[in-house]
Structure formats: structure tokens, C-alpha cells
Amino acid sequence: MTEKRSLFQQLHSYGETDYYPYHMPGHKRRQLGEIPEQLLKADITEIDGFDNLHQPEGILRRLQESANALYGAAETFYLINGSTGGILTAVSAALPRGGHLLMARDCHRSAYHAAYLRDLKVSYLYAERVEGFDFNEAVTPGQVEQALAKEPDIGAVLIVSPTYEGRIADVEGIARVVHRRGIPLLVDEAHGAHLGLAEGFAPGSCTRGADIVVHSVHKTLPALTQTALLHLNGDLIDREKIRRFLHIYQSSSPSYLLMAGICDAMEIVERRGRERFAGFRQRYQRMTECLRICRQFCFVPWQDIERGRQDIGKLVIHTGQSGVSGKWLYQTLLERYRLQCEMAAGNYCLAMFTMADEEEAYVRMERALLDLDGQLTRQGCGGPNEHAPDKHVEDKYAADLLKPVAAYSVAQAWDMPWKMTRMSDAVGCPAADFVNLYPPGIPLLVPGEVLTESLYRRMTDALIKELTIQGIEESDGEYFIKTL
Ligand SMILES: Cc1ncc(COP(=O)(O)O)c(C=O)c1O
Structure with a gap:
């Protein structure tokens, strides 16, 4: 051989x-x-x-x-x-x-x-x-x-x-x-x-x-x-x-x-990496320059890429002041333009580019975003709509929810007996399982961590916005989580 x-x-x-x-x-x-x-x-x-x-x-x-x-x-x-x-x-x-x-x-x-x-x-x-x-x-x-x-x-x-x-x-x-x-x-x-x-x-x-x-x-x-x-x-x-x-x-x-x-x-990578990566970078840069004229959507500045703080492959399309949510943008790109993005979050949608992409990837994304941006501008966007994330809510809960206190370690908690508890009654109780906001799946709650009031409201808010949350179960219009 x-x-x-x-x-x-x-x-x-x-x-x-x-x-x-x-x-x-x-x-x-x-x-x-x-x-x-x-x-x-x-x-x-x-x-x-x-x-x-x-x-x-x-x-x-x-x-x-x-x-x-x-x-x-x-x-x-x-x-x-x-x-x-x-x-x-x-x-x-x-x-x-x-x-x-x-x-x-x-x-x-x-x-x-x-x-x-x-x-x-x-x-x-x-x-x-x-x-x-x-x-x-x-x-x-x-x-x-x-x-x-x-x-x-x-x-x-x-x-x-x-x-x-x-x-x-x-x-x-x-x-x-x-x-x-x-x-x-x-x-x-x-x-x-x-x-x-x-x-x-x-x-x-x-x-x-x-x-x-x-x-x-x-x-x-x-x-x-x-x-x-x-x-x-x-x-x-x-x-x-x-x-x-x-x-x-x-x-x-x-x-x-x-x-x-x-x-x-x-x-x-060894045989064709130099040429393909150079083409990837160049074309991606041209796309970001082209998208600079957007009046609604915002993008991470190219300087962050030059400074080595942002990866080239991730185009984060922030919905800015448009009033539309990341989910709306994701869904519209999918249904109207047949562009399947990687994920949607509250105020942004993420599209991935790699060395395997050809011209079509850039042209179709540029056209779709410029087109949508123009439509939103003509509609006089800037005001909230039903899909809009409530920035006030997100900011208000951000700091608090980020640091839940653990009553037990994950190893202890995940093996303890648990019960399903109505979410509103679970405030103050240690979680028995993960509650993850998807994507990308960062845990809002880790087993053993105590559900706080603000975290409860943040989770309710995410459910209203139809964001994907794993670890919450619905029954007859009520939401439940596993608690210890
Ligand atoms: C940051 C991060 N680390 C690790 C993984 C797991 O990678 P894999 O799917 O290759 O197992 C993922 C998957 O999405 C991820 O986003």
C-alpha cells in the first residue's frame, strides 16, 4: 500500500x-x-x-x-x-x-x-x-x-x-x-x-x-x-x-x-487551500462591502476580521432598527429566496460561508439582503412589529439571568429524583435538567441551578417569541420543567 x-x-x-x-x-x-x-x-x-x-x-x-x-x-x-x-x-x-x-x-x-x-x-x-x-x-x-x-x-x-x-x-x-x-x-x-x-x-x-x-x-x-x-x-x-x-x-x-x-x-487544504482560501476571503470581503449600503441590516465591521477578532466564515445579519426579528429574517430568506441559513436568534440570523462556496453563494445572499433591506426601508421600518424582539425585556433580564446560582453540582443534580413542575411554580427550585436556548444551545439553566424570577420571565419571553427551548415541556397550554 x-x-x-x-x-x-x-x-x-x-x-x-x-x-x-x-x-x-x-x-x-x-x-x-x-x-x-x-x-x-x-x-x-x-x-x-x-x-x-x-x-x-x-x-x-x-x-x-x-x-x-x-x-x-x-x-x-x-x-x-x-x-x-x-x-x-x-x-x-x-x-x-x-x-x-x-x-x-x-x-x-x-x-x-x-x-x-x-x-x-x-x-x-x-x-x-x-x-x-x-x-x-x-x-x-x-x-x-x-x-x-x-x-x-x-x-x-x-x-x-x-x-x-x-x-x-x-x-x-x-x-x-x-x-x-x-x-x-x-x-x-x-x-x-x-x-x-x-x-x-x-x-x-x-x-x-x-x-x-x-x-x-x-x-x-x-x-x-x-x-x-x-x-x-x-x-x-x-x-x-x-x-x-x-x-x-x-x-x-x-x-x-x-x-x-x-x-x-x-x-x-494542502493541495488547493492557498487558492481556495484566498478566493473565499476576497469574495467574502466584496460581499461585506456590497452590503454596507444596507439601511436596516447591520454587520460586524470588516476591521474586526482584519484584527483577528471575528471569523470570516460567519455572516451575522443583525436586524438593526428594522423592527423585524432574526427568526422573521431567517424564515423569509428560506421561503422567499430559498436560502437556508445556519440559525436565527432574537435579533439576528447567521449564514455560514466556507472555502467550498462558489460565486452563487455570495450573489444570492447579496441580492436577497439588498432586496429585503430595500423593501423594509420603503415600508418605513424602524418601528416594532409582532416579530420584533423586545429589546427592553432582553436587556432587563440579561445580567441577572446570566448568573444563576447552583444549589447542587451538575453531577449531583442530574442523578437526583425529579418531578415535573409548572414553570411558574418552579421559581426558587433547583432545576433537574438543562434548559437550553437553541441555537446555539447555551444553557439558561444547568441541573442544580435555581430558577430565578427573572430567568423565568426570560424563558416565558423566549416561548412567546417561538424561539426553540429544550428542557421545557408543554401540556394543555401550560409549561413545565424538571425540578429537584
Ligand atoms: C462550540 C461548539 N463546540 C462543539 C460542538 C460539537 O461539535 P460536533 O458536532 O462536531 O460534535 C458544537 C456543535 O455545534 C459547537 O457549536
């Missing part, structure tokens, strides 16, 4: 041979249903010559080494269970059972799940709002320093950068602060697998001092869903523990299609 050929090419060649499969998977590479035969032929298990992800010594080891050369990490692991598996592993390996984790409140639920599984004590970093917008910044070195000063037993720090909306943290500054304490910095860079790979893009956290970086290859590079990478640097984290937890959290039958997909994405 030659090293130069991609994993997919090798799988494909193998599928054309006359080796008969007396092994898993059960489809035996034969099309009995609707899965395309080409996929079935490449869907093998750890047969001779194809290595083993849980003990890589051949092709998979070489592929992991070339991925770590690309990102500049000391060691890289292929993940077939998304960043979810990577974050579970990173947090579990970085702290002993019962350890103390400092993490950004906007961490993905996998971080909370790791805290549950490892019985961790958790303290939170609460990011500021981005000035002029209704979403959060990444956390700052100052916030991390303050939190570490207050709680000297913190054993690891986990941040998200870029955030869902594309805000990029000062990872170097945070790493300095964290390393002064001799503890590791873990960066959930799930949305930034493309960072640091080309000129004009912000550097990635692998080269900015992070001890562990987790990338979802599938989010921002051309790869199959579920593909991800975990990168390791320095010696603050025991590598054997990383391996142990990867064995625990990942399937013992990793999909070769997914691994071939990671290999393919890395090769696209």
Missing part, C-alpha cells in the same frame, strides 16, 4: 479487488438497499492493511501525523464522534475526578456532560456582549485572570473560540494567564478548523499556546458530518489519559468513510 494515495483511494482500490469479506460490516460491500454501492465498497472495518484508530501504527498514524503538521500541533488524533467526543476527552483527561473546571458559559453541552461524568466542580466565565449587537464576545484574559484569582483550586480552563457567531478570543493572552498557574488551557475551536491554514485568516489556537484544541472538521472544511480532530501540545496533560478517554468516548468501530473524509479535507 503506497503512502501517497489518499485513504479513500486505497479504500476504493481495495473495494475493486476479489478479497471476499468474511468480516464486518454485515452489508459485505453489496448493495441490498439504497446506500450507493461506492460508499458500501469503501465502508470496511480494521482489516489487514488498514490499521486501527485505537492503536494506529500504519496508514492512520501517518494521516494523523500529516494533520498535526498542517496545524502545528505536537500530536493530533482523528475523531469520528465529532468535537463532542474531543471535548469529552479533553475535559476528562485534563482534570482528576472531582476536579475544578473553569469554563465559558457558552461551552457546548459536551463540556457539561464531561463535568457530569467526571463529577467536576464548575465555575463559569461570562462573556460581555459585542458592542452594538445582541450576541456575546469570546471571553478575555482579564476575565480568566479574575476567575483564577478567586478560585485557586481550578485545575483547567476551557474556552470557546471562535464562538458560534465567530468571535475569536485572545488565546495567547489567555494561555499566558492560565499557564502562570501551571494548569492547561483547552480550546473548543470546533468552529475554527480553517483558522491558521492560509494568509488573511486568524491564526489557530494550536500555535497560540493552547494545550488542547478540538476542531470539527465538518463544520468549516469540506468533510463529512461527525469528523473532527483533537490536537495536543505541551506536557500539562497526560497523553495516556487522552488515549484512554478516546477509547472510552469513541466507537470501537470507527467509520473508514469518516476517516477518509478527514484525510480528504486535509488534502484539499
Whole structure:
């Protein structure tokens, strides 16, 4: 088997041979249903010559080494269970059972799940709002320093950068602060697998001092869903523990299609990255210039991208003073223009762009937004309508709701007996389950945290606006949550 050929090419060649499969998977590479035969032929298990992800010594080891050369990490692991598996592993390996984790409140639920599984004590970093917008910044070195000063037993720090909306943290500054304490910095860079790979893009956290970086290859590079990478640097984290937890959290039958997909994405970056990333940046910049004439919608300024504070791939379309909500904009782009965005929040809608987009992606978005912006202007927008988010309400509750107090740790609370309680009667009670506002799924309540009056009103408000909330159940027009 030659090293130069991609994993997919090798799988494909193998599928054309006359080796008969007396092994898993059960489809035996034969099309009995609707899965395309080409996929079935490449869907093998750890047969001779194809290595083993849980003990890589051949092709998979070489592929992991070339991925770590690309990102500049000391060691890289292929993940077939998304960043979810990577974050579970990173947090579990970085702290002993019962350890103390400092993490950004906007961490993905996998971080909370790791805290549950490892019985961790958790303290939170609460990011500021981005000035002029209704979403959060990444956390700052100052916030991390303050939190570490207050709680000297913190054993690891986990941040998200870029955030869902594309805000990029000062990872170097945070790493300095964290390393002064001799503890590791873990960066959930799930949305930034493309960072640091080309000129004009912000550097990635692998080269900015992070001890562990987790990338979802599938989010921002051309790869199959579920593909991800975990990168390791320095010696603050025991590598054997990383391996142990990867064995625990990942399937013992990793999909070769997914691994071939990671290999393919890395090769696209190596072979065509320079040209495609340059085109992506240029075209994206032209789009933002073109959209500057909008009178209703607002966008994160291009300077933030130049300063490395905002990711290029996330176009946050803020509804500004138009009076329409993010959800209305999302729905209108979908129904009227057939543009499917990534998500809608109270006052904005988010569209993602990657190196795989062609001219059509930009032209259609520009036309739709200019068209809608013009219509709203002609209608004399600026006043509220039924879809409009009530800014007053959001501001009034923001500070308060962001910091619910925990009566129990997530590990204690999630295993305690619970009951369904009418939401209005639940004020003052500790939650038994998460209440997440989707997307992006930042928890309003974590198991063990007490429902406050303002948080209750904020949740009611989100229900009225038909935002997606997970953890609240409706029965006969009444809302219930799980309480202890
Ligand atoms: C910030 C962040 N981290 C991690 C994840 C999990 O990534 P994956 O879907 O690759 O498991 C997500 C998923 O949306 C995310 O938004």
C-alpha cells in the first residue's frame, strides 16, 4: 500500500479487488438497499492493511501525523464522534475526578456532560456582549485572570473560540494567564478548523499556546458530518489519559468513510487551500462591502476580521432598527429566496460561508439582503412589529439571568429524583435538567441551578417569541420543567 494515495483511494482500490469479506460490516460491500454501492465498497472495518484508530501504527498514524503538521500541533488524533467526543476527552483527561473546571458559559453541552461524568466542580466565565449587537464576545484574559484569582483550586480552563457567531478570543493572552498557574488551557475551536491554514485568516489556537484544541472538521472544511480532530501540545496533560478517554468516548468501530473524509479535507487544504482560501476571503470581503449600503441590516465591521477578532466564515445579519426579528429574517430568506441559513436568534440570523462556496453563494445572499433591506426601508421600518424582539425585556433580564446560582453540582443534580413542575411554580427550585436556548444551545439553566424570577420571565419571553427551548415541556397550554 503506497503512502501517497489518499485513504479513500486505497479504500476504493481495495473495494475493486476479489478479497471476499468474511468480516464486518454485515452489508459485505453489496448493495441490498439504497446506500450507493461506492460508499458500501469503501465502508470496511480494521482489516489487514488498514490499521486501527485505537492503536494506529500504519496508514492512520501517518494521516494523523500529516494533520498535526498542517496545524502545528505536537500530536493530533482523528475523531469520528465529532468535537463532542474531543471535548469529552479533553475535559476528562485534563482534570482528576472531582476536579475544578473553569469554563465559558457558552461551552457546548459536551463540556457539561464531561463535568457530569467526571463529577467536576464548575465555575463559569461570562462573556460581555459585542458592542452594538445582541450576541456575546469570546471571553478575555482579564476575565480568566479574575476567575483564577478567586478560585485557586481550578485545575483547567476551557474556552470557546471562535464562538458560534465567530468571535475569536485572545488565546495567547489567555494561555499566558492560565499557564502562570501551571494548569492547561483547552480550546473548543470546533468552529475554527480553517483558522491558521492560509494568509488573511486568524491564526489557530494550536500555535497560540493552547494545550488542547478540538476542531470539527465538518463544520468549516469540506468533510463529512461527525469528523473532527483533537490536537495536543505541551506536557500539562497526560497523553495516556487522552488515549484512554478516546477509547472510552469513541466507537470501537470507527467509520473508514469518516476517516477518509478527514484525510480528504486535509488534502484539499494542502493541495488547493492557498487558492481556495484566498478566493473565499476576497469574495467574502466584496460581499461585506456590497452590503454596507444596507439601511436596516447591520454587520460586524470588516476591521474586526482584519484584527483577528471575528471569523470570516460567519455572516451575522443583525436586524438593526428594522423592527423585524432574526427568526422573521431567517424564515423569509428560506421561503422567499430559498436560502437556508445556519440559525436565527432574537435579533439576528447567521449564514455560514466556507472555502467550498462558489460565486452563487455570495450573489444570492447579496441580492436577497439588498432586496429585503430595500423593501423594509420603503415600508418605513424602524418601528416594532409582532416579530420584533423586545429589546427592553432582553436587556432587563440579561445580567441577572446570566448568573444563576447552583444549589447542587451538575453531577449531583442530574442523578437526583425529579418531578415535573409548572414553570411558574418552579421559581426558587433547583432545576433537574438543562434548559437550553437553541441555537446555539447555551444553557439558561444547568441541573442544580435555581430558577430565578427573572430567568423565568426570560424563558416565558423566549416561548412567546417561538424561539426553540429544550428542557421545557408543554401540556394543555401550560409549561413545565424538571425540578429537584
Ligand atoms: C462550540 C461548539 N463546540 C462543539 C460542538 C460539537 O461539535 P460536533 O458536532 O462536531 O460534535 C458544537 C456543535 O455545534 C459547537 O457549536
